[in-house]
Amino acid sequence: MYLTHMKYISDIVKDLQLRFVGRLLYLDFTRPDITYSVHLLSQFLQKPTQSHFAAALHVVRYLKKTSGHGLFYSASADLALTSFCDSDWAKCPLTSRSITGYCVFLGGCLISWKSKKQQTVSRSSPEAEYRSAANTVCELKWRCYLLKDLQVLIALPIQLHCDKKSAITMIGNPVFHERTKYIEIDCHLIRDHYKAGFTTPTYIHTESIG
Template identity: 60%
Template sequence: MAVRPGYTPPSGSALPPNAACKLHKSLYGLKQASRQWYAKFSSVLIHAGFTQSQSDHTLFVRRTDSAFLALLIYVDDIIIVSDNTSSVTELKTLLSCHFKVKDLGPLRYFLGLEIARNSSGISVSQRKYCLELLRDVGYLGCKSVSVPIDPNVQLNQDSGTLLDDPVSYRNLVGRLLYLTITRPDITFSVHKLSQFVHRPTTEHLKAAHRVIRYLKSNPGQGLFYSAQADLRLQAFSDADWASCPDSRRSVTGFCIFLGSSLISWKAKKQQTVSRSSAEAEYRALANTTCEITWLLKLFADLSVSIPLPISLFCDSNSAVHIASNSVFHERTKHIELDCHVVREKLVAGLIHPLHIAAEHQLADIMTKAIPPKLFHSLLSRLQISNLFLPDGSSRFDGGVLATCGASQHPRTIVTDYERHETRKHDLTIAGSTEEQTQQPAPI
């Protein structure tokens, strides 16, 4: 680090040219602190036999004949997952020898996420964070709305008048961004609002307050990860062609399921203008394929085997044909080469693009503002749960989502959304029974 102004060297010595101070101990507030802490922590784990994941550098994994151990770190907050209690105890002892550690017990609350679990599965929500947001904005007593964004309102950069103080809008959008970790239903709305943080107007703030009013209707909503779900991936990819009124770029949306549990989703504006809806859908397929490839590497690090090929559903027949047929050169020669990763992974047997009817396209909720009836129909299929309903249950009706064809072979997709009849009572917090003491515990 640079020598502080006013520093005087000891008598009889002089500072050399371009003198600097050598950091002996990492301190909070210094630029080097985070790097030094992470280097020290990772070196301790690697010497203990852990392997650092190349898909996520905050994930460390160790597998032996008797136990599997995974550790996830965010700054100085750590989650430990294992199928062997003694391995967790051994790791805690190791960390205590090198760092000051506070054991928080079974995982209940982590960085704003509220986790509850029982034999049926795991529920993750951000109810406390959502209620604090409502309180800070002053909307605890507001009237709720049924959808986060009005489908009849088209926002653009010139909507309304400029705000005198844009900081409040930016802070609000930033807090909503963190809420999308467990709320896929507001992903597109927050994506839309994020485009105006550099120059927010009264209309943009009004739209942001509408999202808050939507959250008021169900602040405890979260995601449920079933313990009985099949270990198979299936993805839905969609694009809204030229939907941005300012740039005429399309919006990509996808959602990926592990069994019936939603594990990855995104809404993002494409980097360039597409000449047709088929091209926009094909670019969306490319983004979804890259996400699938990353997830497969992550599952491999966790020693989880995923059967191939992975079903990738798209509601554009043209995009599916472009991915499957390499002779469409005249139609695709202007598309960037990296988009053809879809075709490469298809040939490699990694994915299997399939057509799906538009009314069954789950990724639709990530690409556009849709009417309340369709919005809640799609939302009910995303494995949404709420532990805070008055009757103490979070059941929902599922069944077969759709039957659609690829070529001449019909295929049933997203089947058996479990009715979770065993969840007629609230999920108990981990560690409340003898069985749950075997569950992974954080530090």
């Protein structure tokens, strides 16, 4: 009887935590500053622990203190797309996978962002950055299709800012050398879009991104 009662309580707590994190996932559509923390918490929804619940409460306390933060869209901004991409190589302590991050601006206004663990383990930091740039190009392509349907014409090429010079070199170099032979073929789509003049990779210092 006691074990049944404890299991019932445990199921209730788990359900509450699932709903809690689910609401945070919905909220990060307008609060990109909590995207990484919330998506990290969402990886433990099957077996959440007390520490995960405490971390979620920490995010809520942060939101309470920063209730005035949000996204601002100016009516006078120009309609030019700009993008930034970055990656943290082997940052996941559980899988040693890299974290991909990018953000897309339309006329200086943030319209798209993402922070996600990469599906495969990158063997080097340039490879992780290259994968991040490829994901950003896919997002830019989709945004261009969407804006075209809204009768918004985007000037090409689109600036793709990256803080890894070696990754930029890999984009422009058509030779499949030692550093790129472990990268999947679909990642090399960025090279085709670069040749077609869709995007231009540009180096930016890491401190400038922050």
